[in-house]
Amino acid sequence: MEQPAELLKKNFKSHLEDLMTLVRVPSVSFPGFPEKEMIRGAESVAALLKKRGLENVQILRIGSGNPYVYGERLKAPGKPTVLLYAHYDVQPPGREELWKSPAFEPTLTESPQGQRLFGRGTADDKGGVVMHTAAISSYLEAGQEVPVNVKVLIEGEEEIGSSNLEAFIAAHRKMLDADVMVLTDTNNFDCGVPAITVSLRGIVAMEVEVRALTKTVHSGMWSGPVPDPVMALSKMLASLVDSNGRIAVPGVMREVRPFSKEEAQEFKRIPFDEAEFRKQSGMVPSATLLQDGPSPLAQLWRMPSLTINAIQASSRKMASNIINDTAWARITIRLVPDMNPETVSKELALYLKSRCPWGLEVETKGHGGGEAWAADVKGPAFEAVEVALKKGYGVAPYKIGCGGSIGFVKPFADALGGAPAILIGVEDPYTNAHGENESILVGDLEKSCVSECHFFSELAARWKK
Ligand SMILES: [Zn+2]
Numbered sequence: 001m002e003q004p005a006e007l008l009k010k011n012f013k014s015h016l017e018d019l020m021t022l023v024r025v026p027s028v029s030f031p032g033f034p035e036k037e038m039i040r041g042a043e044s045v046a047a048l049l050k051k052r053g054l055e056n057v058q059i060l061r062i063g064s065g066n067p068y069v070y071g072e073r074l075k076a077p078g079k080p081t082v083l084l085y086a087h088y089d090v091q092p093p094g095r096e097e098l099w100k101s102p103a104f105e106p107t108l109t110e111s112p113q114g115q116r117l118f119g120r121g122t123a124d125d126k127g128g129v130v131m132h133t134a135a136i137s138s139y140l141e142a143g144q145e146v147p148v149n150v151k152v153l154i155e156g157e158e159e160i161g162s163s164n165l166e167a168f169i170a171a172h173r174k175m176l177d178a179d180v181m182v183l184t185d186t187n188n189f190d191c192g193v194p195a196i197t198v199s200l201r202g203i204v205a206m207e208v209e210v211r212a213l214t215k216t217v218h219s220g221m222w223s224g225p226v227p228d229p230v231m232a233l234s235k236m237l238a239s240l241v242d243s244n245g246r247i248a249v250p251g252v253m254r255e256v257r258p259f260s261k262e263e264a265q266e267f268k269r270i271p272f273d274e275a276e277f278r279k280q281s282g283m284v285p286s287a288t289l290l291q292d293g294p295s296p297l298a299q300l301w302r303m304p305s306l307t308i309n310a311i312q313a314s315s316r317k318m319a320s321n322i323i324n325d326t327a328w329a330r331i332t333i334r335l336v337p338d339m340n341p342e343t344v345s346k347e348l349a350l351y352l353k354s355r356c357p358w359g360l361e362v363e364t365k366g367h368g369g370g371e372a373w374a375a376d377v378k379g380p381a382f383e384a385v386e387v388a389l390k391k392g393y394g395v396a397p398y399k400i401g402c403g404g405s406i407g408f409v410k411p412f413a414d415a416l417g418g419a420p421a422i423l424i425g426v427e428d429p430y431t432n433a434h435g436e437n438e439s440i441l442v443g444d445l446e447k448s449c450v451s452e453c454h455f456f457s458e459l460a461a462r463w464k465k
Helices: 004-010 012-023 035-051 122-141 165-171 229-238 261-269 274-281 296-302 341-354 380-393 409-415 442-462
Strands: 055-060 068-073 081-087 107-111 114-118 149-155 180-184 195-200 202-211 305-312 326-335 361-370 398-402 421-424 439-441
Touching: 004 012, 004 122, 004 442, 012 035, 012 114, 012 122, 012 442, 035 055, 035 068, 035 122, 035 149, 081 122, 107 439, 114 442, 122 149, 122 180, 122 439, 122 442, 165 409, 180 409, 180 442, 195 380, 202 229, 202 341, 229 305, 229 326, 261 296, 261 398, 296 398, 326 341, 341 361, 380 421, 380 442, 409 421, 421 442, 439 442
Parallel strands: 081 149, 081 180, 180 421, 195 398
Antiparallel strands: 055 068, 068 149, 107 114, 114 439, 195 421, 202 326, 202 361, 305 326
16 A cells, blocks of 8 residues: 555645646635635635545635635544644735736746746645645545544635634634644745744834924024924934844843744754845845844844834925924834733833933824744654654755744634644745745645645654643
């Protein structure tokens, strides 16, 4: 009898065809795009789940949100239950004239990295759907049962912020109960080099306004003795970081969780290409890389950062010889584990007020925020996924972070408190998700499917209730 992973490789073409079928449905979730395509999108996923051996397949809705698709196969008594997530909604195609092949007509093309399948949603995230169905069906085709219990949940609102996900999980809490979650919507480190995303930064946003005058006045008549609010705000903003760009607000840095030994080791192992980083970010050639931490990648993923997003006082167009009445800015701080958004917000507001010169009036307005997230990478689930990815790709995965946030992670993590969340995916640096000519590297999709197939058996073997 053939092994599931071997059978998956042999039958991979049929899974690639599954992906093509999904991509042909233009399930764009953005407002203004036809809702009937979202229904068709959900139906195409439901049909695929049924075809690939999932049971109790349902299309579920909450309120006016786009449909969710659910299916399960619970035939491994005593073994863990794994909740498998992906999303079938996609970004709008963008500028159609820039597509080299039609956005919703999947097209195979040779590329320097190997064969790629072009089309909106190939990688983000219909490829993630196929990872689950290919891995599950490979066992059934081999005449075996899936070695763990699987529940598949495919969302239709990820690209518009997953705003109903929390309510959906709460409404179906028991149905979705699981010991481990696998969320397939993140990127790999490079073509052929897998990654597990183990941390996401959170965020706090704040507006600050400095008032010096009840009205804008002529600078010739009043400047000198009358304080300038733009100058005051500039001094305040400049005091937020030190000469190396490091956050200088004392209360903000106090809570930062130090790197664990494992993290520090991993950051040393992950290669960093400065020239490539500069090119990708678009830094001007003379600009200095602001370094704080073991490597720029560690800094990007696991250190807090402060950015001034906007400043306003008069405007380029209206610039004239005046003293402005007020000056305004919006500040954001990216948070890392153990930083509390409320504390950070409070400390930032206090600090800004303490730094305002000349007795001017300061008003701050916080805009909520979200905590950072970090996976607990110890335990059988992470061991299993590391082994599985190495088997699937032939290369050990890197444990990477993400400088931004992913909306669907926290609702799952909060609802299934304690269950490890594993973030993996099929995107590579050339995927161009959200842009025109999105594509997936066919070889990497196959390796991802094979890895997930191995994951089920590696997890079953390691699990002790
Ligand atoms: Zn996505």
